[in-house]
Amino acid sequence: IAPAPPGVPQIEVTFDVDANSVFNVSAADKTPGKSQKITINNDKARLSKDDIERMVNEAEKFRAEDEAATARITAKNGLESYAYNLRSSLNEEAFASKFELTTRLSIVHFQNVEMTSATANFTDPYIFRVTFECISPLTELE
Known part of the structure; x- marks a missing residue:
């Protein structure tokens, strides 16, 4: 493939x-x-039935942690994708010209500072959602 x-x-x-x-x-x-x-x-015969049962039990034991990690990664990827698409759109003059200069500067600041901080330091999916909710109103056409 x-x-x-x-x-x-x-x-x-x-x-x-x-x-x-x-x-x-x-x-x-x-x-x-x-x-x-x-x-x-x-x-x-790489794994015995006991090994398989132990692994299944461990998977159940760590299910909540795995789900939390999945939620965090999904939220982070969504925010990064949104920021990437926003940056690409702002490079197009037809899109960028629809915003006031202060709004464009706020968006650029968000991408340069907040996104770096958010993706590097935050491990809670809630933080990614809040960051997204803070920036998305800026991108609504004025």
Whole structure:
């Protein structure tokens, strides 16, 4: 499957476990019609049933932490994406000219200072949402 920018490739992934506990994974790129397959056999007995049970229990134990990390990363990525799109739009004169100079300066300050601080220091998804809520009114057309 050829490398492509995020969001461009359309890949269909199929997972299947057959009667012999053989795990099959196939991935097909819908655009050019190329596909690849891999089969994973448990013929080496790498994990015992006790190991598997212990790992499942650990996964349950850390589920809340994993969900919190997922929420934080999702919020951070959303804010970074918003800031990137905003910066790209402000580079277009037709869009930038719709804002007063003070508003444009506030947005640039947000991107240069606040975004760096927000993405580097904050670990709470709430902080990312608040930061987004502070900057989004600036971008409403005046």
